[in-house]
Amino acid sequence: MAPRVVSVEADGGSRGNPGPAGYGAVVRDAETGEVLAERSESLGTATNNVAEYQGLIAGLTAAAELGAAEVDVRMDSKLVVEQMCGRWQIKHPGLRPLAAQAAGLVGRFAAVRFTWIPREQNRHADALANAAMDTAAGRPASVPTTGRPPATPATGSDPATAPASWEPRPSFTATRLILVRHGETEYTEQRRYSGRGDVPLSEKGRAQVRATGARVAELAPSVGAVLSSPLSRCTATAASIAEALGGDVPVRTEDDLIECDFGQWEGRTFTEVREQWPGEMDAWLASPRIAPPGGESFTHVAERAHRVVTGLLTAYPGETVVVVSHVSPIKLVLRDALAAGDGFLHRLFLDAAGISVLDMWPDGGVAVRTVNDTAHLAKID
Secondary structure: OOOOEEEEEEEEEEOOOOEEEEEEEEEEEOOOOOEEEEEEEEEEEEOHHHHHHHHHHHHHHHHHHOOOOEEEEEEOOHHHHHHHOOOOOOOOOOOHHHHHHHHHHHOOOOEEEEEEOOHHHHHHHHHHHHHHHHHHOOOOOOOOOOOOOOOOOOOOOOOOOOOOOOOOOOHHHOEEEEEEEOOOEHHHHOOEOOOOOOOOEOHHHHHHHHHHHHHHHHHOOOOOEEEEOOOHHHHHHHHHHHHHOOOOOOEEEOHHHOOOOOHHHOOOEHHHHHHHOHHHHHHHHHOOOOOOOOOOOHHHHHHHHHHHHHHHHHHOOOOEEEEEEOHHHHHHHHHHHOOOOHHHHHOOOOOOOOEEEEEEOOOOOEEEEEEEEOHHHOOOO
């Protein structure tokens, strides 16, 4: 006997918007949560919104085929939910036929209720949609296009039924950035401002980067790219990581990853700068728009770091990328990822050879998983 009330969870997306697109939809018994039907399909090249509407249409069609009388539609697309509820106008002409088709399906049921949900509560449909996008892009599907997404080995939980706090999004949909600060230098040990000066790794720093390479290889056996600041303390760190990864991934230098230019403060300690430039130091600490005398502002460094991150999300969707840089660029990436204020820049401490990990999704979602991990350095004197 068909359940009277079902829930439809639907999602869709594209990699490039427009780009390789696909959708996923799951129909459940509203009372028991049992999966009654799954639908997913690659759409070739399309936009996110088109794919989301196609997911809705597929879910409603499946619910009608099951003979349901009432449907609770749950989607993480605010646009589709608001348009189907009549609160937002459908301005894009390419969406109007799809909305009309969905509305026609809605008329086949006694009642249809639309609810927006966070993406973490839509993991099952999201996984199916991403598998369809993989197929559209000519890549191996991340999960089967039918059947539930596999359980995550770390917990043994099924993403389709786990609580919302279990995992923000399926990790395979994100580009993972492993941010590594270079190993220690003479300036690092002496707590001196070290910007554009090409200060090499110290003996301790070389030991640190060997341990860091081993740790990164544990975290990410498969890496799409290793990027590095052009300064030698970073390229040496990146080379050690690449070697630990098997030497198959070359190190690519990126000028935008270079450290902040500290101008006249280069090579000086905080105490020395405070004594000689007290007013300039106060202004610099108060605003990221202020540059050290003859140097570069954090605002400008943030623009450079943002260009790098944006480029990586486009070039390596769903892959892991190692980024070897300096304190300032890494702090600024973490500040933005955590939606933190500017005071964060002077409160977060990043150790030499420390590792931070974050996942970034094409829709703007971010999960910061690790900040300044230094456990791998415990045995280094």
